[in-house]
Amino acid sequence: xxxxxxxxxxxxxxxxxxxxxxxxxxxxxxxxxxxxxxxxxxxxxxxxxxxxxxxxxxxxxxxxxxxxxxxxxxxxxxxxxxxxxxxxxxxxxxxxxxxxxxxxxxxxxxxxxxxxxxxxxxxxxxxxxxxxxxxxxxxxxxxxxxxxxxxxxxxxxxxxxxxxxxxxxxxxxxxxxxxxxxxxxxxxxxxxxxxxxxxxxxxxxxxxxxxxxxxxxxxxxxxxxxxxxxxxxxxxxxxxxxxxxxxxxxxxxxxxxxxxxxxxxxxxxxxxxxxxxxxxxxxxxxxxxxxxxxxxxxxxxxxxxxxxxxxxxxxxxxxxxxxxxxxxxxxxxxxxxxxxxxxxxxxxxxx
Amino acid sequence: xxxxxxxxxxxxxxxxxxxxxxxxxxxxxxxxxxxxxxxxxxxxxxxxxxxxxxxxxxxxxxxxxxxxxxxxxxxxxxxxxxxxxxxxxxxxxxxxxxxxxxxxxxxxxxxxxxxxxxxxxxxxxxxxxxxxxxxxxxxxxxxxxxxxxxxxxxxxxxxxxxxxxxxxxxxxxxxxxxxxxxxxxxxxxxxxxxxxxxxxxxxxxxxxxxxxxxxxxxxxxxxxxxxxxxxxxxxxxxxxxxxxxxxxxxxxxxxxxxxxxxxxxxxxxxxxxxxxxxxxxxxxxxxxxxxxxxxxxxxxxxxxxxxxxxxxxxxxxxxxxxxxxxxxxxxxxxxxxxxxxxxxxxxxxxxxxxxxxxxxxxxxxxxxxxxxxxxxxxxxxxxxxxxxxxxxxxxxxxxxxxxxxxxxxxxxxxxxxxxxxxxxxxxxxxxxxxxxxxxxxxxxxxxxxxxxxxxxxxxxxxxxxxxxxxxxxxxxxxxxxxxxxxxxxxxxxxxxxxxxxxxxxxxxxxxxxxxxxxxxxxxxxxxxxxxxxxxxxxxxxxxxxxxxxxxxxxxxxxxxxxxxxxxxxxxxxxxxxxxxxxxxx
Numbered sequence: 001x002x003x004x005x006x007x008x009x010x011x012x013x014x015x016x017x018x019x020x021x022x023x024x025x026x027x028x029x030x031x032x033x034x035x036x037x038x039x040x041x042x043x044x045x046x047x048x049x050x051x052x053x054x055x056x057x058x059x060x061x062x063x064x065x066x067x068x069x070x071x072x073x074x075x076x077x078x079x080x081x082x083x084x085x086x087x088x089x090x091x092x093x094x095x096x097x098x099x100x101x102x103x104x105x106x107x108x109x110x111x112x113x114x115x116x117x118x119x120x121x122x123x124x125x126x127x128x129x130x131x132x133x134x135x136x137x138x139x140x141x142x143x144x145x146x147x148x149x150x151x152x153x154x155x156x157x158x159x160x161x162x163x164x165x166x167x168x169x170x171x172x173x174x175x176x177x178x179x180x181x182x183x184x185x186x187x188x189x190x191x192x193x194x195x196x197x198x199x200x201x202x203x204x205x206x207x208x209x210x211x212x213x214x215x216x217x218x219x220x221x222x223x224x225x226x227x228x229x230x231x232x233x234x235x236x237x238x239x240x241x242x243x244x245x246x247x248x249x250x251x252x253x254x255x256x257x258x259x260x261x262x263x264x265x266x267x268x269x270x271x272x273x274x275x276x277x278x279x280x281x282x283x284x285x286x287x288x289x290x291x292x293x294x295x296x297x298x299x300x301x302x303x304x305x306x307x308x309x310x311x312x313x314x315x316x317x318x319x320x321x322x323x324x325x326x327x328x329x330x331x332x333x334x335x336x337x338x339x340x341x342x343x344x345x346x347x348x349x350x351x
Numbered sequence: 352x353x354x355x356x357x358x359x360x361x362x363x364x365x366x367x368x369x370x371x372x373x374x375x376x377x378x379x380x381x382x383x384x385x386x387x388x389x390x391x392x393x394x395x396x397x398x399x400x401x402x403x404x405x406x407x408x409x410x411x412x413x414x415x416x417x418x419x420x421x422x423x424x425x426x427x428x429x430x431x432x433x434x435x436x437x438x439x440x441x442x443x444x445x446x447x448x449x450x451x452x453x454x455x456x457x458x459x460x461x462x463x464x465x466x467x468x469x470x471x472x473x474x475x476x477x478x479x480x481x482x483x484x485x486x487x488x489x490x491x492x493x494x495x496x497x498x499x500x501x502x503x504x505x506x507x508x509x510x511x512x513x514x515x516x517x518x519x520x521x522x523x524x525x526x527x528x529x530x531x532x533x534x535x536x537x538x539x540x541x542x543x544x545x546x547x548x549x550x551x552x553x554x555x556x557x558x559x560x561x562x563x564x565x566x567x568x569x570x571x572x573x574x575x576x577x578x579x580x581x582x583x584x585x586x587x588x589x590x591x592x593x594x595x596x597x598x599x600x601x602x603x604x605x606x607x608x609x610x611x612x613x614x615x616x617x618x619x620x621x622x623x624x625x626x627x628x629x630x631x632x633x634x635x636x637x638x639x640x641x642x643x644x645x646x647x648x649x650x651x652x653x654x655x656x657x658x659x660x661x662x663x664x665x666x667x668x669x670x671x672x673x674x675x676x677x678x679x680x681x682x683x684x685x686x687x688x689x690x691x692x693x694x695x696x697x698x699x700x701x702x703x704x705x706x707x708x709x710x711x712x713x714x715x716x717x718x719x720x721x722x723x724x725x726x727x728x729x730x731x732x733x734x735x736x737x738x739x740x741x742x743x744x745x746x747x748x749x750x751x752x753x754x755x756x757x758x759x760x761x762x763x764x765x766x767x768x769x770x771x772x773x774x775x776x777x778x779x780x781x782x783x784x785x786x787x788x789x790x791x792x793x794x795x796x797x798x799x800x801x802x803x804x805x806x807x808x809x810x811x812x813x814x815x816x817x818x819x820x821x822x823x824x825x826x827x828x829x830x831x832x833x834x835x836x837x838x839x840x841x842x843x844x845x846x847x848x849x850x851x852x853x854x855x856x857x858x859x860x861x862x863x864x865x866x867x868x869x870x871x872x873x874x875x876x877x878x879x880x881x882x883x884x885x886x887x888x889x890x891x892x893x894x895x896x897x898x899x900x901x902x903x904x905x906x907x908x909x910x911x912x913x914x915x916x917x918x919x920x921x922x923x924x925x926x927x928x929x930x931x932x933x934x935x936x
Contacts, residue, residue: 001392001393001409002393002400002409003393004398004399004400005399022536023536047497048493048497049493049496049497049500049530049534050493051491051492051493051496051530053492103534104530104533104534109526111493111530111534113534150706151706215673215698215699215701215702216698218702233699233702233703233706234698234699234702234703235695235696235698235699235702235703262706263398264397264398264670265396265397265398265401265450265451265599266398267397267398267399267401268398287398287399288399288400300703300706300707300710301703301704301707301710301711301712301713301717302713302714302716302717303713303714305703321711321712321713321714322713322715323711323712323713323714323715323717323718323769324718324769324770324773325711325712325713325718325769326769327711342713343710343711343713345393345709345710345711346707346710346711346713348707
């Protein structure tokens with residue numbers, strides 16, 4: 001059986017697409033070296049629209065209104081500008097209620113877009129632009145450590161990684177967060193209260209990487225303007241040993257936390273990237289692996305949820321589990337020395 | 352049925368679910384169609400695979416191993432028709448429920464008339480209603496445009512106007528749809544279904560036609576104020592959903608090709624089968640099908656006058672699992688648990704399971720939690736679906752589940768249960784059937800596949816249904832009664848074909864069974880206490896023929912609606928006792 005691979009790798013080639021949500025203008029060039037905060041593409045987006053029903057306002061037919069409308073598509077209109085004037089001794093006029101750009105004229109109506117804002121797409125990771133996606137974005141390549149998570153609050157930032165987790169299950173509390181951590185990316189085990197998230201915000205933290213978070217804190221986590229990345233799940237789960245080891249040994253390095261919201265259809269996952277200089281071309285990590293003996297896996301459900309182990313053997317046929325269910329399963333030797341039988345669908349390949 | 356009448360032989364039915372893809376093989380055995388075997392593989396709609404055809408190929412490969420028969424060629428393409436060497440299959444059909452819920456905006460003239468019908472239509476498939484637009488909408492057209500631009504719906508369903516009736520009002524509603532579509536990039540424009548005033552077809556084409564990803568018409572779902580006919584539009588909508596999936600998910604196009612266009616949304620195929628069953632086997636009672644899956648809870652009910660289909664992604668057991676808390680509380684879910692589980696553990700579970708929808712409970716505690724959630728999801732789904740059941744249907748009390756015969760049940764949560772008794776108790780708790788009904792477990796999730804197979808081969812569904820491929824859990828007698836715990840509410844005598852007899856004195860609050868194996872029949876004599884109703888009227892008993900099942904004849908004396916004890920220790924003891932009575936462990 002094939003399984004998707006969850007990446008926790010010390011050194012690999014990382015290739016990421018960065019795409020605008022709407023069509024726009026790509027500002028980066030091919031082969032350009034970018035830092036995470038560099039703008040690589042931008043787009044203009046109108047938040048609001050104004051529909052002027054000239055025919056109705058002048059009490060005339062749409063065709064007659066079309067003949068009276070003074071503006072055309074793409075005209076920039078100032079607030080209170082005259083759009084159309086009726087006929088007669090005391091003609092009524094239709095004026096733009098606010099400034100905007102005309103996007104459609106016809107049927108006796110004028111549609112304008114207003115409140116235009118600019119969307120800037122940042123590189124998100126340091127690296128080289130290896131492909132331009134016209135009107136959409138870029139593909140960036142870098143090399144370094146890669147730690148994927150399971151939940152992110154949608155933010156992205158870069159900073160120096162500071163390890164506040166003595167162990168993978170260390171609970172982060174507000175009293176651990178002092179001014180010396182200003183502008184850092186903080187590594188911790190578990191977050192159990194909203195005050196901790198607020199305290200990190202007050203420090204202008206550049207990111208928070210944790211093993212797990214209480215589900216009740218998720219709305220608050222979305223409100224935070226710094227990236228929050230959860231590596232393992234919800235509740236009091238310690239960070240898995242592979243992620244903890246890799247992150248804690250890279251403390252004091254610059255890391256990028258892209259706490260992208262997990263999208264199971266596009267494959268976008270929250271991830272931490274630790275840029276590392278390398279002389280050689282590295283292969284990209286495998287996205288899919290076949291369950292076989294020796295493969296490193298993580299338990300996704302109880303028992304031993306979150307624990308890393310390696311497959312000893314794939315059991316033939318279906319195995320009866322302690323729950324009474326029957327499923328294709330594997331014998332897994334866990335890092336604590338215990339052996340467990342786990343259904344294959346509850347295992348995640350790590351590598 | 353003589354085999355000579357059967358022209359097309361083997362049929363491969365594929366179900367692409369959110370979590371799993373199943374390949375099911377049907378063939379003619381001794382002159383009749385039979386379910387032969389099924390192969391399962393994880394679905395591949397999601398990253399990193401992003402190609403449902405890969406999951407299908409893997410499921411077929413597993414099926415090949417079970418069958419000892421080659422179905423795929425060296426390029427992993429389906430071999431069709433069957434070759435001289437026995438490889439391949441004669442026909443292929445597909446049902447599909449994988450994919451994100453389709454973002455939908457519903458448009459209708461009047462809130463309680465066409466808008467309500469459009470909502471009902473939209474809820475017959477895998478959609479999420481993001482916004483509604485009607486004449487009572489207080490927003491200005493430009494605000495409606497802003498909303499559409501923000502939501503970026505993939506589907507717009509429009510109803511309104513009796514045939515030949517209102518047209519200017521509909522035009523007014525169409526304006527923002529056309530303008531918003533015009534502003535969207537071409538690849539992001541929604542598909543539009545117009546199911547309103549049939550005289551407006553040309554105007555709709557002018558206003559929306561060139562601006563929608565695709566424009567479809569169906570007969571008016573509200574041809575007059577007091578007439579509603581959703582069925583033809585449901586069929587059109589089903590086709591549209593497949594077309595939307597073709598754009599969204601790689602591999603759907605290939606499956607469409609392999610199946611020669613015999614591909615349907617799973618829920619629609621289930622609804623079609625229930626409609627067929629209610630016509631063929633229908634009595635005064637309705638026919639009910641419930642399916643609890645990773646993508647949605649699907650409730651299909653067939654009545655003499657009308658069939659209803661309700662697809663409820665909000666009560667799915669997959670990635671949307673946490674969303675159930677918008678409709679219930681942790682405490683309500685935990686009341687169904689046989690183990691003492693804290694609300695914190697449950698909350699963690701809901702979030703963790705949402706991350707890994709395909710994972711299964713490996714421990715007793717995980718199973719208890721997953722089954723408690725399934726009970727609550729089914730209960731909520733039934734309550735929601737009941738609101739759209741026709742008014743004049745057979746029931747004992749209007750606020751309870753109507754009378755059904757039989758009840759068919761399928762989906763991951765039910766086929767996951769390790770013992771038939773676990774599935775039955777889950778269904779009794781979730782559906783709370785009343786009167787006398789047979790409960791049938793679709794353990795291989797065949798019902799939707801038979802629904803889509805009917806379009807290819809109309810003999811197959813009938814023969815497979817009668818072949819024993821479904822597991823009868825038993826005949827269930829559920830009196831509607833209010834009494835003191837332990838009071839006698841029903842006496843039953845089961846007379847076996849052998850001449851033997853078995854008796855039971857059902858006490859309020861208990862569940863009892865009388866053995867009657869699958870394939871056996873018997874005569875059940877029922878006497879009920881004053882006020883108790885099993886569908887014959889208060890206090891009236893009767894003699895009925897019964898068929899056997901995995902649990903025999905089951906008597907659910909817990910009353911309706913089911914009120915669980917508020918004392919948690921006592922409640923858990925009772926749940927364990929009921930489970931034990933039904934052999935659920």
